[in-house]
Amino acid sequence: TYLYTEKINRNFGIGIRYGDSAHWFPIEYDQWYTLEFDFLWSDDEDGQLKFAVDESDPILFKGKNMHNKYQHYLKIGMYRHPKIQSSNNIKFRALFIN
Numbered sequence: 001t002y003l004y005t006e007k008i009n010r011n012f013g014i015g016i017r018y019g020d021s022a023h024w025f026p027i028e029y030d031q032w033y034t035l036e037f038d039f040l041w042s043d044d045e046d047g048q049l050k051f052a053v054d055e056s057d058p059i060l061f062k063g064k065n066m067h068n069k070y071q072h073y074l075k076i077g078m079y080r081h082p083k084i085q086s087s088n089n090i091k092f093r094a095l096f097i098n
Contacts (some may be wrong), residue, residue: 001049001065003035016051018061025053032093041065041072 001018008024014035015024027033036058038050047065050058066072074097078090 001061014053016059016061018049018065019063021061021063023051023059025056027053039065039074043067043069 001016003014003016005012005014007013011026012029013024013026015022034054036050036052038058040046040048042048043064043066045063047063049061049065051061052058076092076095078088
């Protein structure tokens with residue numbers, strides 16, 4: 001599962017990919033958004049993710065989201081190829097992990 005930003009037809013947005021499924025949301029630059037992730041971790045097909053942007057109706061993704069029964073984890077940050085030279089920022093405000 002991963003979240004990414006991209007431009008599609010001059011519209012900036014964020015996409016989320018979960019297995020073979022994906023969804024894209026248009027967003028504006030320099031605006032705060034509330035992203036909500038609700039995971040049911042599983043190494044079987046009963047795993048799921050509910051994802052919402054700014055209290056929109058959640059998108060439900062289903063299927064395996066762990067490779068094995070070893071502890072699972074969530075990584076948050078900017079990950080990209082070291083040859084990308086542009087300066088980018090991700091700002092977090094009021095991050096809650098339960």
